[in-house]
Amino acid sequence: MSCVDLETEDRLQYTFFPNRSGICQFRVRASNDAHIALSPSAAETTPMYEIFIGGWGNSKSVIRKNRTKPEVAEVPTPGILTDQDFRGFWVRWENGTISAGNEGEGSPFISFTDYERVPIEYVGFCTGWGARGSWVIEQREGGGPIAPAAYTQGAPYAANACWVASGNGQVPPRPFVGGEDSGETVYVCRSNFNGGLLPGKLVPSHGNGYVSWGGKEHPIYEYEVLCDFAGTWVATSGGNIPSGALAAGQSEDGEPLYVGRVVHDGALTVGKVQPSHGCLYIPYGGKELSFKDYEILVQ
The missing domain is CATH 2.60.120.200 (Jelly Rolls)
Incomplete structure (x- = not known):
């Protein structure tokens, strides 16, 4: 031992x-x-x-x-x-x-x-x-620690779900692309905010990421970026969480949150899916906007 x-x-x-x-x-x-x-x-x-x-x-x-x-x-x-x-x-x-x-x-x-x-x-x-x-x-058993990673509902653990710490608009190597805004690539990120770990979007030219909470869009300057991830997007609606959906965080009450995206105002914007609310929330234009139909990230 x-x-x-x-x-x-x-x-x-x-x-x-x-x-x-x-x-x-x-x-x-x-x-x-x-x-x-x-x-x-x-x-x-x-x-x-x-x-x-x-x-x-x-x-x-x-x-x-x-x-x-x-x-x-x-x-x-x-x-x-x-x-x-x-x-x-x-x-x-x-x-x-x-x-x-x-x-x-x-x-x-x-x-x-x-x-x-x-x-x-x-x-x-x-x-x-x-x-x-x-x-x-x-x-008590051989082997070193296994790095923390996101929980995945209804599917085996995804060893390739890698979250890399970064900040101030910096993008780590091999990031996962989440969307697009005014011709700029937007990446999947997450950050601790008000007691939760919230999925959101990273817009490098802004020098920060964004999460939505309490009806508002909040800039975040320290975050983690999803990297080296072989995932895809699946259409869904409401609180329907398909098998293999990647849980990227949790609410302040401990509910798993997933990564979703939707086209709004010409931008393909990433946000958080909260199953108990039956919708996707995106941070956009200073507000937290909700959508019943959206795409969700799965392995």
Whole structure:
């Protein structure tokens, strides 16, 4: 058994490690929101479980299934994390029971038993909501970390869904083309905004990307660009999400968001598909515009 050091940003993107042992032990230094994912694949998928330690301002810990509310388990844990030193924890999964406890203690501080037996093969780690994390993880199986990537609904994990950090209008090598505006190529990007990770459009000549939220178009100067992706566009409507659709982010409530596009005012514009709203939203002309008929990005 060996230990792996991991640094996580304030991004809510998991780095996955293979682990079929039924237990994960780690130490983490973070001010709040140390998140652990238990998944059948190296991606955020369905089904899966998440354990949020020190969430909601380091006031409570929860277990969530399939990234949906309400939480299946919740306990108050004020001050359980600190960014001053490392705190040790364990997570176990056996016979449908998911549990987490403090290092050196045999009893869990939170647990949940599920009727569905999910085959856990990967464990993911991330931080968010204003926190960065330093981790020391006991590695029980060979292999290094698997880079964070987007969750794909209804299809296997897409290893070629690569998001490259950039900013200020810069375009990384081999970007995925999303559309066109006034003769200029527009690319698929995403960015953290108001507690969500939102798909949007990158317009290089503007020196920034754009996302839509709250009825408005918002410029973003730090973003990730979809690169090295072999995808295509499929016509759909409303909240109909075809198999293989690429989830590129999530709303502030944890709902998966997809990449869509539509022709508007002569421009082929990229935006976010929110299934529960039954539409595509695009950032355009300072506004957030909605469309019931659109194209969605699939593998």
